[in-house]
Amino acid sequence: MITVKTVAELRSAVAAARAAGQRIGFVPTMGNLHAGHVALVSEAGRHADFVVASIFVNPLQFGAHEDLDTYPRTLAADQEKLNGAGCQLLFAPGVEQMYPDGMAGQTRVSVPGVSEGLCGASRPGHFEGVATVVTKLFNMVQPDLAVFGEKDFQQLAVIRKLVRDLDLPIEIVGLPTVRAADGLALSSRNGYLDEAQRAIAPQLFATLGEIAAALRAGQNDHAALLARAETTLRQAGFEPDYLEIRHPLTLQPAIAADRQRVILAAARLGNTRLIDNLLVDLDATAC
Numbered sequence: 297m298i299t300v301k302t303v304a305e306l307r308s309a310v311a312a313a314r315a316a317g318q319r320i321g322f323v324p325t326m327g328n329l330h331a332g333h334v335a336l337v338s339e340a341g342r343h344a345d346f347v348v349a350s351i352f353v354n355p356l357q358f359g360a361h362e363d364l365d366t367y368p369r370t371l372a373a374d375q376e377k378l379n380g381a382g383c384q385l386l387f388a389p390g391v392e393q394m395y396p397d398g399m400a401g402q403t404r405v406s407v408p409g410v411s412e413g414l415c416g417a418s419r420p421g422h423f424e425g426v427a428t429v430v431t432k433l434f435n436m437v438q439p440d441l442a443v444f445g446e447k448d449f450q451q452l453a454v455i456r457k458l459v460r461d462l463d464l465p466i467e468i469v470g471l472p473t474v475r476a477a478d479g480l481a482l483s484s485r486n487g488y489l490d491e492a493q494r495a496i497a498p499q500l501f502a503t504l505g506e507i508a509a510a511l512r513a514g515q516n517d518h519a520a521l522l523a524r525a526e527t528t529l530r531q532a533g534f535e536p537d538y539l540e541i542r543h544p545l546t547l548q549p550a551i552a553a554d555r556q557r558v559i560l561a562a563a564r565l566g567n568t569r570l571i572d573n574l575l576v577d578l579d580a581t582a583c
């Protein structure tokens with residue numbers, strides 16, 4: 297795997313692969329990679345001949361009081377993991393490469409509808425920052441396909457809509473969340489948890505599982521189910537940010553007629569904000 301830091305080097309390496317007839321797969325990341333990212337890279341390798349990853353901690357998607365400065369930067373370890381996962385080219389630009397004229401006057405991409413509510417409500421500007429950097433990265437790499445994790449369910453919906461709305465010729469592949477053995481969704485932010493918080497953290501996914509079981513059992517009073525689950529989370533030590541049952545494509549509140557629903561949650565444990573989600577298909581046969 298080679299690592300490049302400039303757009304010019306990136307473009308020339310990708311052009312060489314394309315000239316050799318290779319299909320280009322892309323996995324954008326913010327680094328501090330874990331097994332979830334490795335799965336994204338492996339998946340890209342199943343769909344493409346030449347896999348490009350990027351590592352860029354994008355200031356545009358962090359709020360003023362968020363963890364931009366403390367977000368872990370672990371380039372050497374990340375390079376090793378990417379190499380092992382079959383990535384051929386890593387693009388690891390600095391801020392001046394991505395935003396040469398600064399961020400204040402940067403043209404932004406805003407995706408209406410799916411960006412609103414949920415994480416969009418508690419992190420104003422976040423999805424505009426994500427959509428802007430992802431659009432720039434797509435234009436720099438010009439991949440045939442890009443792979444994103446379903447853990448960031450709303451982000452994936454935002455990116456699918458941006459690709460559709462702007463007619464970008466890129467196939468978007470979503471990959472199910474990779475979890476620790478106890479159910480906790482893998483996330484770079486799990487590293488912020490102390491031992492006691494890490495022991496509590498799996499209860500977020502367990503609570504989503506309880507809501508899913510109730511939905512499968514035919515309970516459709518979403519408000520009651522969510523209120524009960526919120527109490528469970530608070531009792532476990534979480535400070536819930538949101539807990540919602542939505543339609544998986546529109547992200548609008550789900551109704552009883554919806555056979556597919558997604559349960560989405562964000563909750564704080566101490567200073568760490570965890571997110572998770574669980575898709576429920578009421579038409580799937582139980583096994």
Ligand code: PAF
Binds near residue numbers: 357
């Ligand atoms: O999911 C992430 O790591 C980031 O939001 C992304 C897509 C790399 C954009 O900075």
